[in-house]
Amino acid sequence: MHGQLLVVSGPSGSGKGTVVEFLKKTPGYDFSVSVTTRAPRVGEVEGVNYYYITNERFEELKQAGELLEFTSFCGTSYGTPVSEIKKAEKLDRALVFDIETEGAANVKRLRPEAILVMLIPPTFQELERRLRGRKSESEEKIANRLAKAKQEILLFGNYDYIVVNETGGQEEAAKVLDAIVRAKICLAAGGPKNKADEELLAFVSKFETKSHPDVVEKFFCN
Numbered sequence: 001m002h003g004q005l006l007v008v009s010g011p012s013g014s015g016k017g018t019v020v021e022f023l024k025k026t027p028g029y030d031f032s033v034s035v036t037t038r039a040p041r042v043g044e045v046e047g048v049n050y051y052y053i054t055n056e057r058f059e060e061l062k063q064a065g066e067l068l069e070f071t072s073f074c075g076t077s078y079g080t081p082v083s084e085i086k087k088a089e090k091l092d093r094a095l096v097f098d099i100e101t102e103g104a105a106n107v108k109r110l111r112p113e114a115i116l117v118m119l120i121p122p123t124f125q126e127l128e129r130r131l132r133g134r135k136s137e138s139e140e141k142i143a144n145r146l147a148k149a150k151q152e153i154l155l156f157g158n159y160d161y162i163v164v165n166e167t168g169g170q171e172e173a174a175k176v177l178d179a180i181v182r183a184k185i186c187l188a189a190g191g192p193k194n195k196a197d198e199e200l201l202a203f204v205s206k207f208e209t210k211s212h213p214d215v216v217e218k219f220f221c222n
């Protein structure tokens with residue numbers, strides 16, 4: 001029972017949602033369903049994307065210690081129920097968390113064995129293009145999202161891995177995340193046992209934050 005925890009963060013425009021959707025469809029993965037006080041968006045389903053609760057219920061869960069971590073993001077409360085982690089512990093599956101930077105740091109503090117991955121777009125220009133491409137938001141909102149994205153990406157040092165989500169490359173990025181999880185399981189089971197394991201570890205090491213600290217510099221300069 002490995003119950004590996006995989007925390008994925010990435011700013012709005014990083015394509016994180018689509019990458020996580022690919023991962024959810026990969027055998028061996030389960031998704032940590034958070035509670036939120038915001039209303040469901042079109043297409044979102046109760047118990048699948050989130051548990052949608054009132055501010056009062058959120059406070060109750062917080063006071064009762066039933067949230068592993070929680071945060072307030074753009075005026076909405078989000079939290080990870082402790083019950084989600086318990087679910088992973090019973091399963092031979094990896095549990096994927098789609099949470100922002102503060103929550104990610106808290107999960108790492110409480111569960112040091114969790115893998116933290118930051119997903120970023122290839123360049124700042126591309127991030128801007130993606131956000132403008134939505135055409136649904138005011139100039140002010142776009143400027144806010146860009147500023148928030150900058151802040152979040154600058155926290156990359158807290159993450160074990162940085163994965164660049166190339167345009168149209170969400171499935172590839174999901175495969176990298178899967179490789180990262182498999183590499184961690186391989187190491188926990190005593191290290192590489194054959195050539196395929198060695199290749200897996202070599203592949204994954206290319207995404208380690210410590211082995212390419214310039215990736216974020218490149219992101220801001222291009």
Ligand code: 5GP
Pocket residue numbers: 009010034035038069070071073078079080098099100102103104
């Ligand atoms: P959205 O409203 O777009 O679904 O999510 C907004 C942000 O909240 C995203 O960055 C998402 O990763 C983050 N988020 C969702 N659930 C949680 C949670 O339980 N804890 C924390 N810390 N962040 C969350």
